[in-house]
Amino acid sequence: MQDVEFGHVECADCPIRHRAVCSRCETDELVLLEEIKYYRTFEAGQTIAWTGDKLDFVATVVSGIATLSQTLEDGRTQMVGLLLPSDFMGRPGREMATYDVTATTEVVMCCFRRRPFEELMRTTPHIAQRLLEMTLDELDAAREWMLLLGRKTAREKIASLLAIIARRDASLKLSKAGGSLEFDLPLTREAMADYLGLTLETVSRQVSALKREGVIELAGKRHISVPDFDRLMLETGDDCDGGMPF
Amino acid sequence: MQDVEFGHVECADCPIRHRAVCSRCETDELVLLEEIKYYRTFEAGQTIAWTGDKLDFVATVVSGIATLSQTLEDGRTQMVGLLLPSDFMGRPGREMATYDVTATTEVVMCCFRRRPFEELMRTTPHIAQRLLEMTLDELDAAREWMLLLGRKTAREKIASLLAIIARRDASLKLSKAGGSLEFDLPLTREAMADYLGLTLETVSRQVSALKREGVIELAGKRHISVPDFDRLMLETGDDCDGGMPF
DNA sequence: CGACGTGTTGAAGACTCTCAAAGTCCGTGG
DNA sequence: CCACGGACTTTGAGAGTCTTCAACACGTCG
Numbered sequence: 025m026q027d028v029e030f031g032h033v034e035c036a037d038c039p040i041r042h043r044a045v046c047s048r049c050e051t052d053e054l055v056l057l058e059e060i061k062y063y064r065t066f067e068a069g070q071t072i073a074w075t076g077d078k079l080d081f082v083a084t085v086v087s088g089i090a091t092l093s094q095t096l097e098d099g100r101t102q103m104v105g106l107l108l109p110s111d112f113m114g115r116p117g118r119e120m121a122t123y124d125v126t127a128t129t130e131v132v133m134c135c136f137r138r139r140p141f142e143e144l145m146r147t148t149p150h151i152a153q154r155l156l157e158m159t160l161d162e163l164d165a166a167r168e169w170m171l172l173l174g175r176k177t178a179r180e181k182i183a184s185l186l187a188i189i190a191r192r193d194a195s196l197k198l199s200k201a202g203g204s205l206e207f208d209l210p211l212t213r214e215a216m217a218d219y220l221g222l223t224l225e226t227v228s229r230q231v232s233a234l235k236r237e238g239v240i241e242l243a244g245k246r247h248i249s250v251p252d253f254d255r256l257m258l259e260t261g262d263d264c265d266g267g268m269p270f
Numbered sequence: 271m272q273d274v275e276f277g278h279v280e281c282a283d284c285p286i287r288h289r290a291v292c293s294r295c296e297t298d299e300l301v302l303l304e305e306i307k308y309y310r311t312f313e314a315g316q317t318i319a320w321t322g323d324k325l326d327f328v329a330t331v332v333s334g335i336a337t338l339s340q341t342l343e344d345g346r347t348q349m350v351g352l353l354l355p356s357d358f359m360g361r362p363g364r365e366m367a368t369y370d371v372t373a374t375t376e377v378v379m380c381c382f383r384r385r386p387f388e389e390l391m392r393t394t395p396h397i398a399q400r401l402l403e404m405t406l407d408e409l410d411a412a413r414e415w416m417l418l419l420g421r422k423t424a425r426e427k428i429a430s431l432l433a434i435i436a437r438r439d440a441s442l443k444l445s446k447a448g449g450s451l452e453f454d455l456p457l458t459r460e461a462m463a464d465y466l467g468l469t470l471e472t473v474s475r476q477v478s479a480l481k482r483e484g485v486i487e488l489a490g491k492r493h494i495s496v497p498d499f500d501r502l503m504l505e506t507g508d509d510c511d512g513g514m515p516f
Numbered sequence: 517c518g519a520c521g522t523g524t525t526g527a528a529g530a531c532t533c534t535c536a537a538a539g540t541c542c543g544t545g546g
Numbered sequence: 547c548c549a550c551g552g553a554c555t556t557t558g559a560g561a562g563t564c565t566t567c568a569a570c571a572c573g574t575c576g
Contacts, residue, residue: 094417097509102420104413115406122410149395156402160361163405164368166412167350171340173419174348174467178564213523221420223565228524245523245572263343424532459555469533474556491540491555517576524571532563539556546549 032063038134043110044084045158048150056148060140065132066090072113072125072133079121081135082114088131089210092123093218103219104169105162107131108192112158116142128210173221176261181220182230183259186240190250206249234259278309284380289356290330291404294396302394306386312336312373318359319367327381328360334377335456338369339464349465350415351408354438358404362388375456419467422507427466428476429505432486436496452495480505 035041035054046057063086066072072090073079085107092105104123107113113125113133136144145152172184193207209216213231217224234240239256241249250256281287281300292303309332312318318336319325331353338351350369353359359371359379382390391398418430439453455462459477463470480486485502487495496502 092413094413096417096421096507098507100421100507102417104416117403123413146395149392149398152395152398152402156398156405157363159402159405159409163409163412166409166416167338167340167369170350170412170416170419171342171348173416175342175346212521224523225525225566226564229564232524261342261344261346458553470555471534471557472532475532478556519574519576521574522572524569526567526569528566528568530563530565532561534561535559537556537558539554541554542552544550544552546547 034058035061038086040084040086040110044134045112045151045154046084048154049148050150053148053150056144057136060136060144062135063132064135065130066127068127068129070127072127072131073121073123075121075124077121078119079114080138082112082116082138082141083133083135085109085111085113086132086134088127088129090125090127090131091215091219092125094123101218102221103215105166106219112155114138116145116155128215178220178222178226178230179233179259180261181222182216182227182234183239183256184262185216185220186234186248186250187253187256187260190248190253190256204249204251205253206247209246209248280304281307284332286330286332286356290380291358291397291400292330294400295394296396299394299396302390303382306382306390308381310379310381312377312379314373314375316373318371318373318377318379319369321367321370323367324365325360325367326384328358328362328384328387329379329381331355331357331359332378332380334373334375336371336373336377337461337465338371340369347464348467349461351412352465358401360384362391362401374461424466424468424472424476425479425505426507427468428462428473428480429485429502430508431462431466432480432494432496433499433502433506436494436499436502450495450497451499452493455492455494 035046035058036051038044041047046054049057064083066088075094087109090107090113091103092107093101093103095101107125115122116138119138145155172181176184189209190205190207194205211219213224213227216222217227220227231240231242235242238251239259241251243249281292281304282297284290287293292300295303310329312334321340333355336353336359337349338353339347339349341347353371361368362384365384391401418427422430435455436451436453440451457465459470459473462468463473466473477486477488481488484497485505487497489495
């Protein structure tokens with residue numbers, strides 16, 4: 025793998041310090057992590073791990089977006105997770121990758137060698153506690169996605185994905201004015217299709233339909249603005265007040 | 271909820287002692303668990319919890335089968351998990367149920383009051399460690415299921431479900447002779463449909479088709495035998511040697 | 517400029533769903 | 547004992563959604 029060395033960053037200055045697997049750690053615990061961590065950068069499109077690869081590290085996404093996906097023998101693929109900044113990759117106690125991990129944008133990861141990390145897990149309850157919490161959140165998200173994959177129509181799937189991305193984007197920018205939202209799609213039509221269990225043509229058609237009906241506006245292929253977020257939510261098929269994914 | 275008091279069982283004699291959340295506990299730790307545990311029995315068909323219910327306990331399934339499901343406002347429902355003996359229900363740190371939990375057979379649960387259990391989690395690393403491990407396994411299973419929901423055909427979905435149940439049944443009975451497998455379906459056609467993201471009619475048709483073609487044999491509606499397991503595996507669409515769900 | 521990656525659109529077809537009717541099994545009650 | 551109702555299942559026919567295959571548009575890059 026071609027990957028670029030990334031300048032060392034103090035944990036205390038880390039942009040995702042408060043959300044990642046290390047968020048509960050005290051300063052003395054951070055020192056221990058600091059000793060076994062190193063940064064790696066992956067280019068957009070680069071594969072970070074193939075299913076079955078031996079992985080000698082676990083890692084936290086510092087910046088960028090990566091995807092987890094599974095493939096059937098005949099090539100059908102399904103995305104099963106999205107790794108956003110602060111998300112954790114890899115499983116303590118397991119050597120092999122169980123998914124294909126791909127960088128969709130440039131990705132910077134904070135890596136820990138697996139053995140020392142596992143050792144730290146045993147001695148530092150704060151890490152294990154946080155990892156449990158994060159894993160439970162991921163499980164909830166995965167199950168929410170199962171509902172989407174199993175029961176939603178193509179249109180509802182698209183609306184749900186856009187709503188999730190819009191909401192996440194808004195929460196990052198803190199620009200949560202009730203009015204119009206704008207964001208860039210971090211995924212190609214094909215990636216959206218793999219995420220939603222659709223074909224890319226269906227994705228394209230449904231996006232066009234939502235645009236035609238004024239639910240969203242497009243500037244270029246990737247830039248989307250949502251004039252009325254509630255209108256978009258109506259299209260998702262979800263309970264509009266119930267528990268939200270992500 | 272009508273539920274029957276269940277005779278107290280010593281943890282040491284518990285049939286799922288070695289697989290449940292308590293499997294790593296030492297005998298002195300079991301004593302602590304023993305103090306806060308109690309048994310409850312739920313009848314077949316009974317709802318154990320509704321989404322949004324306040325849950326003042328977490329629990330381990332001792333015997334029987336329960337399902338986790340989510341529902342859209344218009345009634346479409348998707349099963350998002352199956353609770354088998356030794357599986358854990360409830361989330362430490364969360365008051366509300368996030369899924370509907372339903373007993374499909376009579377279910378005996380070993381319950382722990384939530385607060386004391388959370389306290390034990392903090393003081394007893396063995397419990398937290400095991401729970402993390404179980405949660406990671408569930409996450410893997412959920413993602414395997416996402417592949418099924420998003421990309422498999424109806425026929426492949428049915429074959430996958432039968433293969434999973436057959437394999438689990440075989441591992442319980444230790445009757446892993448390579449030859450013919452037999453088992454009872456613990457689910458109605460409707461429950462299978464909710465699990466697979468299909469309609470019950472499609473489930474029925476595909477089961478009939480598999481029977482017609484000799485992949486499976488039916489005795490009554492629920493008893494199934496598989497003359498050639500490899501043949502069934504071919505129908506699942508999976509890599510026949512790769513990592514297996516469950 | 518032409519190749520390539522990405523995205524859009526159309527037409528035909530496949531698969532699954534919806535609606536409807538009827539069959540099986542089982543327990544209740546006459 | 548048998549009729550009856552209810553839960554569960556099977557099967558058919560038609561409709562609809564989504565996929566497949568194909569052509570074309572757009573922008574970047576060599």
